[in-house]
Amino acid sequence: MKSVCFFNNKGGVGKTTLLCNLGSFLAKRNGKSVLVLDADPQCNASAYLLAEEQLEAILRDGEHKSLDSFYEPIRKGQGYPVELPTIVSSARFGVDLIVGDPKLSIREDLLATDWAATRNGEPRGFQTTFAIKYLLSRLNKYDLVFIDMGPSLGALNRSVLLGADSFIMPLSVDIFSLMAIDNILKSFTSWKIALTDAIRKHEENEGEHFQINGHPVGWDLQFVGYVMQQYKAKVVSGERVPVAAFERIISEQTAELRQMCEFFGSDYESAKLGELPTLSSVVPLSQQAHAPIFDLGAKDGIVGSQYTRVSEATEFFERIAERFLGRVVT
Template identity: 40%
Template sequence: MAKSKALQATHDISNKSSKLLEKIKQNGLQAICFFNNKGGVGKTTLIANLGAELSINLKQRVLVVDADPQCNLTQYVLSDEDFTETYKSESEAQTIYSVIHPLSIGKGYSQNLPIIKTKNFGFDVIVGDPRLALKEDLLAQDWRDAKAGGTRGLRTTFVFSDLIEKAKNEYDFVLFDMGPSLGAINRSILLAANYFLVPMSIDIFSLWAVKNISDALSIWQSELENGLRLAEDPTEILGMSKNKSRLKFLGYVTQQHKEKSENGNPRIVEAYASIKEKLPREIKNKLGNLYPEKGFTPHLGDIKHLASLAPKSQSLHTPMITVTLKGSYTVSRKQARELYEGIGERFLENLAISLKK
C-alpha cells in the first residue's frame, strides 16, 4: 500500500547518519527525555518534530511518551478522530495514567503498554492524561520509602524503567516529553532514562535552570543509589537498575526569539547576546561531568522561529516537515526540513560519541 504523503521521507539518509545509526543500534534501545524546568521553551515542539525526523526520514522505531499532564504533545500528534476516540470514556481511556494507576492500587506494574500509532508523525505514542498530576503525591511519598531501601518505594520510583524495559524489543528510541517542573514524576523519568536533552530559550532563567537541573540530578542519583544499597529484597527492580548506566547529558537546543529579528529592540538583543555567550561555559561548568570531555559539542542547534508554520502544523496534526500547504509555507517548510535534518544528525552524533560500543 502506498504511504500517506505525511509519511513519505523528505530526504535520503546521509552516509554519516547511517554509520552513526549502525553504532547506536549495537547498544539497543535508547531512552531520552527532553527536559527543562523552565516552561514554554519549545520542548513539545522539538520532541514531536525531531521524533518525526527520526521516524519518517531516519527510519527508526520511535515511541514518544507524553508524561506532561498538560497533554500538549498528545493534542499535537493525534488526529481529531483519534483524539475523540481515545478520550471518549474516562474509565477506559488507555493513557499514561494506565501505566501508573495499577501500582497505586497495589497491583504492581501494568501488563501492557497503552500504545497508539500516530497517523502523520511516523512514531507511536503513549498519550498524556491530566490525571497523571494526581499521581505526583504517590510518587513523592514512595520516594521517601525508596531512599530508605523500601521495596514498595523503589518499585514505584522505577515505574518508567519498567515502561522502557517493556518497549525494548519493539523500539529503537523512547522519547519522553515532560512538564516544566522538578517534581516527583519528572524525577522518576530522569532516573529511568539513559539521556536528557535540554531545549532552552536564551534568557537568564535558562541559565538558572541549568544549575537547578544539575543540582537536583546529583542529589537524586546519590539518594537512589543509597536506597538501592539498603534494599534487602532482590526484586526485579535491582535487575533493572543494574542494566542501566547513570543518566547522561545529550546536549541542548536553543530557541530563537522572534523579537530579535522583528522589532530589533536593542536591549533584548544585548541581553540575548550576553547570555548566548555565557551559555556554553555554564553548560560545561554545571553539566560537564555528564558528557564525554573529548569530541562532544553540547549545542545541537538553534531553532529558528518558523512563524505560522508552527501553529499550522499543530492544527493539521502534522509535523512541520510534511505540511503540504503552499504560499508562504513553502519557505518555512524548507527551513524546517533543513533544521530538523541538521538537529537529527547532531543528535545521532552526540549519542554515538557517548555510547560505549
C-alpha cells in the same frame, strides 16, 4: 531501544514542537521506529500528534489504558501491571504514541511519598520510583522512545528521568532559562546522592540490588545535548552576532552548560545539537494539520514565503537528527 526525555525546568522553549518534529524526521527520513510517551499532564504532545476527533475517541474509549492507569496496581501494592498502556499511531508524523492523561498529575503524591520509602531502601519505594523504567524496558521493539515532560522538578519528572537513558534540553536565551539550568544541576546532584545512598540501604536491608528485568537500577541518565531557540541578532561583517542584551546571558549559559557536561562526563563541543529558527508562522499550521513542519504543503495552508520557512525547518531537523544520531546509538 534508547529512551530520551525532552526536559527543561522552564516552559515556552519549544520542547514539544522539537520532540514531535525530530521524532517524525527520524521516523520518516531516517527509518527509525519511534514511540512518543506523553508524560506531561498537559498532554500537548498528544494534542499535536493526533487529530481532535481521534484523540477524543481514544480518551472516551472504555478500553483505553492510559499511563495514569499503569500506576493503579502499583498504588495498590499489586506490583507492575501485565498490560501496557494503549499505543496508537499518528499517521502524519509516522510515530506511535502513548497518549497523555491529565490525571497523571495526581500521581505526584504517590511518587513523592514512595520516594521517601526509596530513600529508606524499601522495595515498595523502589518499585514505584522505577515504574517508568519498567515500562520502558518492555518497549524494546522501538529504536527510540521520546518522552515529553512538563517544566517541573517534581516527583513525577524525577521518576521519568531516573527511568530514562538520556535527556535533551531545549533552551532559550533569557534569564529564566539560565536559572533553570542551575536548578536542574542542583536537583540532579541531590537526586544522584540520594539514590546512591538508597541503593546502599536496599542492599543492606534486602541483601540484593533492586533490579528491573534483571538489570540493577542506578543513576544511568546521560546528557544528549541542548537545542537553542534562535535569539535576536545583528549582522556584523556578514555574520550574526548577539545584541548586547543577550551577550551576558549567552556567556553565563555557556558556563552553566559546560558544568552540565562535566556533571555527565559529556563532550561540550558536540552537545550543541542545533539552533531552532523562528518558525512562528508555520508552527500554528503544523499544529492545526497535526503534521510535522517539514511535511507541510498547500493542502495544509502553506502559501508564499511560508514555503521558505518549511524548507528552513527541513534543513534544521536534518542537521539536528544527524547530530542526535551521532550522540545516541540506537
